[in-house]
Amino acid sequence: MSVEPKLKRFKQNVLSKYQIYNSIFMTLPFDTITKTGVLLPLFHETCQKGFAKGEDPTTIVDTFFKKYQARRTKESQINLLFRFIQYIERQVVLFDAIEDAAFPIINNMEGLGTLRNLKETANSENRLQELKDYLEEFKVRIVLTAHPTQFYPGSVLGIITDLTEAIKENNLSEISNLFGQLGKTPFFKREKPTPYDEAISLIWYLENVFYASFGEIYNYIQQNIYDDGKKHNEIINVGFWPGGDRDGNPFVKPDTTLKVAKKLKQAILKKYYQDLKSLRRRLTFRDVEERVIRLETIMYNYSLDPYSTDGITYKELIKELLSIRNHIVKEHQSLYVSQINNLINRIHIFGYHFATLDIRQDSRIHHAVFTTVIDHLIEKGSGYFPKNYHDLTEAEQIDILSKANDDIDDLSVFDDEMVVNTLKTIKCIKDIQANNGEKGANRYIISNNQTALNVMQLFSMLKMIAFKDNLTVDVVPLFETITDLENAPAVMEQLYSNPAYRAHVAKRGNKQTIMLGFSDGTKDGGYLMANWGIFKAKELLTEMSRKYDITAIFFDGRGGPPARGGGKTHNFYASLGPTIEDKEVQLTIQGQTISSNFGTLESSQYNLEQLISSGLFNRFGKNKIPLSQEDRAVMNDLAETSYQTYKNFKSHPMFIPYLERMSTLKYYAKTNIGSRPSKRGSSDSLVFSDLRAIPFVGSWSQLKQNVPGFFGVGTAIKAYEDRGELNKVIRLYNNSKFFKTLLDNSMMSLTKSFFDLTKYMAKDKEFGAFWTIIYEEYLTTKRLLLKVSGYTELMENEPSGKASIEVRESIVLPLLTIQQYALKKIQDLNKAEVKDEEQLEIFEKIVTRSLFGNINASRNSA
Template sequence: MLIPMNEITQDQALERDVQLFTALLGEVLREHSRKRVLVIVERLREGFMQLREQEDAELREKLMKRIEGLDPQTLSEVIRAFTIYFGLVNTAEELNAHLARMDRISAGQRLWVGSFDDTVRQFQEDGISPEHFQSLLEHLLYLPVFTAHPTEAKRRTIMETFRRIFLVGQDLRRRKLNDEEIEEKLQEILTQIQILWKTDEVRVHKPQVIDEVRQGLYFFRESLFEAVPLVYRFLEKAVRRVYGANHGVKVPSFIRFGSWIGGDRDGNPFVTPETTELTVRMHAELVLEEYLERIRKLRRMLSHSSGFCEPSPALLDSLDADEDYWVATMGQSLRRFLNEPYRRKLAMMSHRLGANLARIRARIENRDADHVSRGYGSDRDFLADLYLIRDSLIHHGDASAAAGPLQDLIRLAETFGFHLVHLDIRQESTRHTEAITELFARQAGAPFYQAFTEEQRLMALSETIAHPHPFVIDKATLTPETRETLEVFEVIARLRAEIGEKVFGQYVISMTHAASHVMEAMLLARLAGLAGKDRQGWFCNLQISPLFETIDDLEHIDQVMGTLFDHPTYQALLKASGNQQEVMLGYSDSCKDGGILSSGWNLFEAQKKIIALADDRGVSCRLFHGRGGTVGRGGGPTHEAILAQPVDTVHGQIKFTEQGEVLSYRYANPETARYELTMGISGLIKASRCLIEPPVEERNDYLGIMDELSRHGEEAYRKLIRETEGFLDYFYECTPLDGIALLNIGSRPSHRKKADRSLGSIRAIPWVFGWGQSRHTLPAWFSIGHAIERYRNNDLERLAKLQKMYQDWPYFRALLSNTQMSLFKAEMRIAREYVNLAENREQAESIYRLIEDEYNRTLTQVLNVAGLLGLMEETPELRHSLARRNQYLDPLSYIQVAVLGRYRAEPEEDKRAEWLDPLLRSINAIAAGMRNTG
């Protein structure tokens, strides 16, 4: 029998739900797993929990013998049990966090820091007038960009099952149920857990790019179409509550979404022009389906009769203008909906949307679409019809009817258009250089482009862009690589004309080292008719975002961008495209290259340099943050990350990547998606106060200290990874990287070059993922302790200075808070077990000792600076969440070490393959337990 909810605290409620879900999982294992699986799971869990409390060599040896004595199939089932446990814990935590927020809202209290309520109240208390707050709102753009990266191991079908458990759990907690109804709900959860047990959580086949596109679409269909309108409603309520309904503060639509899935071709040979074309049409198909369903519901709801209300003249005029369409195109009787103007208007809107959808589907299926009626010419026309209905309802006193589902649909249409997301295209700079070199070489008498200096390249490129007939091209004679590069730009031009101007976002150039890399892409755009000069002057329908991702590139960002901003041709093209420059900053490669301290600080400095450059030249600049899920790739809580940006660099706009398992964590449930969007937007609002009042500049002494810390940190990090003999062997042998490369969780290869085991070849994502799997989490903290210790030099005054920095400066506080989380997730005792896998054990032991020493040093220094006795004391809920997972993570890690050893040591291919299944499942399971590991 469940304890009544009014008799337990929120913490007790969460623990009760975790225990309930775990008990139900135990029932499923008892009934449906192989013999002894439940016993093994419990013995391992209890045993490793005891080891956490007190080391016992005899118990440790006994547990390892138990693991090593298990056959592959039993091990796989044990791992699957742990994986489902993590999913159930995640579900319980999401559910309880959501219910706690709802309880706080119901109590009428001031809400949590990061809520719209608290944020708007803070602005009002600080004397920000309604007019100034309105001005700030009008400058906002919040733009998360979804990317497909090989760290999201969860299949869509698994997410859907956990969603059903979430909803039943919510019923158990929020509804008054009798004993029989409670039993029915418990049986529903048991059934879903049983389905999870009978469903393979590991993909049988490696996903294709289009599978990844479908995975991305899941979050919109199941969550974001519901969450986005509610986020606007919550902000509107907060504004009304604080500033009053009569102050006239209007909340514009400022949320947009981007995607790289199906557009990111850097290092992924499977993203072809055809793939991009199909991706865009799948986006359009989904959003049109959503609009059609909502229009149908509105048609049932808005049954107003013209006999009892007077529609606006504009709506009546529109109905008159559409009469031919009603009769000739739709084949409707003039009498149908004669006295129900909104139903008539909505029926026509539905028909037009249906025509748009039919055309999209015909093209997806490679059928002729010319016979399909045109439908809406653009999403602007669709929105105009929605505004007509809204204004007409308000006109005859039915504003409340206009404020419901109709306003939600307006918010969706303003947010998603007919394109759903702005698809960014990404390609590596050398592909453009190679294409341009070949194109120049094919022209009679043309010099060798690659022999040019940077100045000569810029001159040749600008002259060719401005030329009315730049190149004579016979595509059939080009290399396949150059032909494909050209076709990407042609696809952009074609789909902009077919679906709309907003269908694509930015053209991102990775590894941008020079201004010519941007101008090369501009010339390719010119060849596709996207940019150039005609009789009316310059035009440009492509915005390019150079990506700076290595430490060296970040240090030279001002030289590259200064050259571009001062180049007459680029100036003209930029002005023609709206005079806004987006610059992307890469967190992943810079961290892999120079360590977390140097990376973070160089990114901080780069932002200030680029914003100052743009401001000096009167260019609007938006920064695009290429963050990953884990701290080692720029991850961490979004609210704090935005507030930690340099002063006066967030001018109302923020764009950032959302990657890997972070997508399902933040956006799989609409309740969590609302919260995550709210926290990010409130951070954006706070960070953008510089738009309406002079900002408080960062202290020069703090900046100087970070300069010094960064230098010390980069020196220590590079000494480890570049100067320590055998370090890359340690990485390859003491992490499950060989398993990660085989796991069917992403379409993109883990290495840029297959046979290359160098630091430059390994991608930043598997680099971080591998260290996380082996419980080192090294990229997120290594060298921070060394840097602080060198700076402090046993000087108490310097320690006091760092402690004040931690209290006063959001950047430094976020840095050390994220470091604490990474240190907490690391487990040096377990990392030591992976050393047993090394071929040169003596060398690996030596490297491990270097890592362990720095871990202990970083732990000591961070706790001293933060003034804490233990890690994450300031975030107890997150600390408890991570600790709760350790009881299952620990045995999983030991299982993974044992399986890796068997997998690598088995000489016979068939027998080796038997160990691959538990290995891949262990990687999935540890990723689920650690959450933001990639």
């Protein structure tokens, strides 16, 4: 059977369908202005022609109204722009649904990177036993975070799901009804979601997608690779941040954490009940039926009250199901054994916790809390903490902390809310472990971790508040900035050299999880340096950990777009080589990455299999050769040059003013998409270190300038071109899959850039020169990436991905034009002698509303 090329499949199954369904969608009368659907294509055409002629957004909008809508009042024009925004938002949803429906046709579900392909490769190379052995210790953990890069409310996500199914079946009447529903469903949130709301929306994915896809993957491995019916390593698991991630989010309280943990347990018990209910219809045999009914009844009641003492323990449930299975094998010809196995496998993966709730807090908060706790203990006359504790050296403090064994049972002695909440959260972990099992919550992540003292402060607090001599929690330092990454190996050696901490790691299986943050790394050091800095840190941390007989487990804080460590993520894991520990792949999945990469059963299964295979590729692939010294030197030099270029750019006097006044940065806080504040500090003026990575990267994306995904890359490569040594960079590109993946992902950032949109800024007296710096770096990077890769156009190796981006960028072109038009109006209104507050409010509303569609359209940034 011949398979059409991927691009052809995309054109037939996505592009053609979009054109057909969009034409139906545009004729539906959603509102009083029935002409919106007719006028939008004309506006779209005006935008395309206008930018081709070098016109600015203001001229384009004015031209459109003059040519097609000359009789409209100013108020009526504004209303039409709002209608355009609403239509375009819904066009993006339509395209999402069509792409989701076509996913299994566009992507080869049994091709390269899938488990079937992995098994066949191992078979043909006579390495099946090696594969089995490796699967016994290998794990993939995806950690769902509530970071606000997803602008769809739950009701719209539901419509996308239903629309996807209707499109698969070509059910025109249902599609038409869903279009109608879509037209009348609000896309924006009038109030910020609470952290609990965020948790509920992500639990939807656990129940409706991951429960099935994780189960299918595990079943496949169990049946087709092991084929022995025995219990094996669970291989895949899921982590969860909403309700536990307190970093920068004052709204996550200890009660929130407990409430989310309870909801997670309740959700998984309901899934087991539903599976038992289905089993009951099949297992109607004597000596079996009543046992299944009994389990079903227990599980139903237990799901209503997950903390009831009348439930059934995890071990009892597994034991009873195994007993039923064995009885059926013996007495009933193994009828429906595979369905029982499927349930046992899911219970093995998800336990009574469903997802492991991670706790996270900033080291600076810990330090403040810890200081209060120590002062209290000193005042009380602790046997461990001397009165001059705060004057001691870091090493002396660590020594005391490793031995401290005070009990702090009564939290009412503390007045400060932050102190009480931090300490209560530690108690919560123990409560969750008692109710959901140890995997319910067994990791505490310290963001902005800079020293070994940061880790030991938390280590001792965990013991003194709740765990005493039996600490069943992993302490996970998170290294983010370039400096912190460089210091990380020394920090870990200090910890490994501490007998108390080393003993704790031994009790945790001689494994140490270390988190590395891409988002803040890129914000701090630019694209190449952030990625190379993390690569080098992983090498040194691997070497350091092995020296102490410890396995380093790397947990990557990756965002959706390449600028935040995303892009084709599995390619990174397949490119690490032998110098980096590869027993586990752990990464954060957030915002639109969840819905775009894991939003449907097919995409979830496919992308999980790609991650599993990429981790195993290091073992099985031809990637055993580390970078040569020459290639390393080039990579290092490129990263350093790019870092310097980015640092100079970041310290340009116009950098902050440009973001503040020419971008959408300050409007992120008004979108009500996430529960946490959009910046860390409380000062009115914009301070770079307070900026969160998401609005920072997002603002460049809205400008269609994607600076964090390429700035400095072109200048770094040009230095080699100027010296006549470009061949060294080309050799590195051909030799290193890691470097190739970096440049390929940077090409994605360039593909999504569109400088014609903001070309008018070049004439701006204040910001013209600054805009030109960005544009010239874009041109240099684009030219040299094509030269190094040998491509004639960007993303030449990924034609279907490029085509998808082009359609999405085309859909939002009118939206971007409206946004820039509104931003320019705001600038002019702010310069006026008398401010028209009413007009200002209207245009600010346009900017905020246009953020939604632009971000949602970028879902394939993941």
